[in-house]
Amino acid sequence: MSYKLLKQITSKINGKIALSFSYQAEDTAALHLLLQCNIKSLEVFTLDTGKLFEECENLHKQTEEFFKISIKRYLPKSDDVKNLENQLGEWGIRESLQNRHLCCHIRKVEPLERALKGKSAWVTGLRAAQSVTRNELKIVEYDEKFNLFKINPLAFWSDDELFDYIKEYNLPLNPLYAKGFKSIGCKPCTRAVNEGEDIRAGRWWWENPEHKECGLHIRGTRG
Numbered sequence: 267m268s269y270k271l272l273k274q275i276t277s278k279i280n281g282k283i284a285l286s287f288s289y290q291a292e293d294t295a296a297l298h299l300l301l302q303c304n305i306k307s308l309e310v311f312t313l314d315t316g317k318l319f320e321e322c323e324n325l326h327k328q329t330e331e332f333f334k335i336s337i338k339r340y341l342p343k344s345d346d347v348k349n350l351e352n353q354l355g356e357w358g359i360r361e362s363l364q365n366r367h368l369c370c371h372i373r374k375v376e377p378l379e380r381a382l383k384g385k386s387a388w389v390t391g392l393r394a395a396q397s398v399t400r401n402e403l404k405i406v407e408y409d410e411k412f413n414l415f416k417i418n419p420l421a422f423w424s425d426d427e428l429f430d431y432i433k434e435y436n437l438p439l440n441p442l443y444a445k446g447f448k449s450i451g452c453k454p455c456t457r458a459v460n461e462g463e464d465i466r467a468g469r470w471w472w473e474n475p476e477h478k479e480c481g482l483h484i485r486g487t488r489g
């Protein structure tokens with residue numbers, strides 16, 4: 267999608283637009299497109315789970331400087347994190363899907379609910395090519411869970427299109443890609459992948475592919 271089409275779409279949105287930034291090349295490309303759309307009320311935010319890679323922390327600063335913006339951090343509630351750590355210890359998240367979902371809920375989903383409160387649209391870097399859980403993705407959807415429009419400008423971009431775009435505009439790129447990571451998430455739940463492995467194979471690699479979402483992008487949308 268060109269920024270011109272994105273501009274047409276976002277110009278129809280009344281109210282505040284948010285972009286979620288999770289240190290992946292997709293988010294940087296989506297941000298670059300969005301900043302050309304002259305949006306009056308835009309918030310760029312990240313979910314600071316407390317489990318980020320150091321490379322992501324560095325990219326946070328680099329991205330703010332490059333685009334001359336501020337990326338707002340939403341943190342999990344400290345009491346919930348304390349209880350979670352007491353309940354699961356360091357590696358309880360790998361013992362069951364339920365445990366892992368509990369951690370994702372506390373560290374990601376609840377902060378996301380706060381981040382999206384009062385927003386009219388949510389721009390993401392999701393691509394259909396990323397996984398089996400995303401192959402029905404649309405450019406514009408209505409997210410009934412969060413009650414807002416969800417705009418996915420990169421929905422039909424291939425890997426090559428994405429990285430060519432990053433290169434063309436010399437955009438900041440997470441150094442984890444050069445270390446073999448193809449999808450980037452929290453440190454305990456993300457690993458590098460081997461040549462030929464699926465793009466999301468390094469996320470929650472001990473689970474089945476159809477479970478590989480954190481609860482942020484639940485389908486059940488219209489439009």
Ligand code: SF4
Nearest residue numbers: 317369370373452455
């Ligand atoms: S990705 Fe892993 S560490 Fe991050 S919130 Fe989910 S379970 Fe917790």
